[in-house]
Amino acid sequence: MNSLKNIFFEQLTLDEWTQRPNSNYFELVYVVDGAGKQCINYNNFEFEKGNLFLLPPLKCHTFKLARKTSFVFLKYPQAFFLPQNSQSGNFEAWYKELSYILLNYRQKPGDIIAEPRDKNAILQLISLISNEQQHHAEQQLNLIRSYMVSILHIVMRNLPLINKEISFNDTKIQDILHYIQEHIARPTALKTEVIANHFHLSPNYVSEYFKKAVGCSLKEHVTKSRLKLVEIRLLNSQLTMNEIADELGFSDASHLARTFKKNTGMTLLEFKNRGDYCLLKVV
Template identity: 40%
Template sequence: MTNTNLYLPFEVDFKELEQFPKTIRKNNFFELIYVVDGTGIQVINDNTFQYRKGNLFLVTPQDVHSFEITTPTKFFFLRFNEYYIKANSQNGQSETVLRMEYILQNASHRPGCILKNKIDKPLIASLIESIIQEQVNQQIYHQKIIEQIVNTIITIVARNIALKLPKNIKETTGEMVLEILHYIQENIYNPKQLKAEKVSEYFNISLNYLGKYFKKQTGETLQEYIANYKLRLIEARLLNSDMRINEIADELNFSDESHLNKVFRKHKGMNPSEFRKKFCK
């Protein structure tokens, strides 16, 4: 297995390949891979998916991946890490960072195109074509323009992951539930703002309607979704950072480390330290 590193805040690359490098790769960064043209099979964590033009894949640092090319394929690669997102925001708790956290926590580590929102498919194609043209033409400010487009692509990816994860969300899901999910992401570190009364007040809907509407749209109650989202955040801290358990407990507003341990063990069948030891390779 080849471990690859990223030495710049982000990289974009465009290649036409008849054969993908035979080495199975594991990256230390996030990679968005867009199929401009061609067909074949995506292999990720020993699972496979038949890819075609217009597919967009997200590969996380935990994933082992490769491609088996059937017809010559034009790949567009966008590589970045969490530090790129943090460097492009003035506040570590900013909206952009929280969107990135959603990517970190909710990527499925399974094969398949992450574009679930139909209207985003032509938008992504257009944005990637714009990056390719900026790289070819090399006009003034091209690098800054590419950076802005990269930020837009990452935001669109976050939206599609928000569409993907709760069990019953579909491409036709109403705008309000997506706004509620975004509100939860923005306020996950501020539990007072996540009380059902506060959410219903913010969206100007009744408490009773909020509960029924959210459960119907997502398959989970509001509090179940918040609890599961917090668990995904904890998992990401354990897998992608050197934070101590008490630091994670403090950041996510658990009363103390033992409270976090109890909640985590209830859902995962092991305490956070055991989880980190088992899955952090």
Template identity: 30%
Template sequence: MSQRFYITKNLDVLQFEAANEWGYSRHKHNFFELTYILKGSGQHLLNESAIDYKKGDLFFLTPKDEHEFVVDEPTTFGIIKFTEQLFLEKANLTSSTHWRKNLDTVILHANNIPKSIISYDVDRIQLFYLYELIKNEIDNPLVYGRDVLLNLFGALLVVVSRNLKSNLIKIEERYNSEKEKIDSILTYIRQNVLDKELIKIKSIAETFYMSPNYVSIFIKKHAGISIQQYVLKTKIEMAARLLKQTNLNISEIADKTGFLDSSHFNKIFKKYTSHNPSAFRWLI
């Protein structure tokens, strides 16, 4: 069971450098969090997804999310933590309904976006600049500081919301259902079946924004077959076409379809088709 972290302030900023390790176990929060990557690279494990991170990325986390970072190169993290109460406080100071819509967008949809939320490059500069302004205002409080913070925070959330919505549209356009997603994954495997690196679970996970641990479960659940079985099935189907449509010998076909040798190919082909390759070639 993961830990849950808490804050007592409704807005706070934390900045630190992680040389080798992030320093926290996998956890959830009772607050919202914007995590800026100011320097470095590594992996962000968020819910069921594993995403590479680099300088200039920005991640959004809700109280529903569970995450941790794996540091590859020394990383400087900048974190803005805030509570739902801060949204409400900002909303109470304006007659606009825009803040309520922002609140709904964040609470209901943000945790569907595992990657960096920045969709527009031009917004990257503004988002990082607003981070520095908010951090400076908290570190050096002056008169009217609370008003300044609320307005800076308001600007930040408008820009965040714009990028969240853009990402949501892209995700919704890409997959209308889990069937479409599994079809896309299986198509990807078929297209790259002869490239051992591209069909590794890690590569599939990175391509489809999934956790490596969840890829196999997802494919088995929706396709009724394991990744290894699907890869073999695809290779056998490819070999069957080559047997019927070319004059390549058994050894050449075994090599072209990625089997160790003709003996291994014969064994697997017979297991899946009940025929030796040479006999299958002459079947009507």
């Protein structure tokens, strides 16, 4: 419990942006006042008071401040997702939420909340967290954590809405991508024949249709989406290679290792020793 003290909430007023410490997971940042540009992977977004952003686990991320700016940071560090700190002891549910956010976050600049009511709800929760952090942090860590959980759920609810705004105009492709995301840990549900049947299309047509719209084959997209989850589990869990392989539909650890090396150019051990995401950073 002590390991969680004073790591959830931070408020800063800056004349110039200073690089945030590298987080294992992510941070939410709310612009209390100010203006400037948010930059992710060399893409810029003009920000202003009231914007809410997700700081991804990327090195290429910064804010260029046009004037003095006040930020509130909500921090979701590794300790937040450890089994002993998970809500109701349900670590697996926590882990799926973390994976969902990291896997589906578009890694583009811009406000992450599409619904005004949801943003207002988050601001109310931020206010509650600030109050507890300032006055009762030692005694109310469970309460603070519950507010943080509520914010996670609101963020997850908005991710599909945001992705639709900046993604493909073809609603059928959006539906297929969403289906893949929802079933990413169920290999049998992601066979081309199963997907084709689900959307009342022929297997050959769905493959050609997907590649034309997305730019890569259906099989490649599924494989790389799975490997992004492998990255998350390798860096942030104590699961064995065999357990990860079994969970994500690889025949065994050797199959996982070969697939990972083919797509990243690194062995699993090299990736884990490096301690930084690879495929998860690719937009």
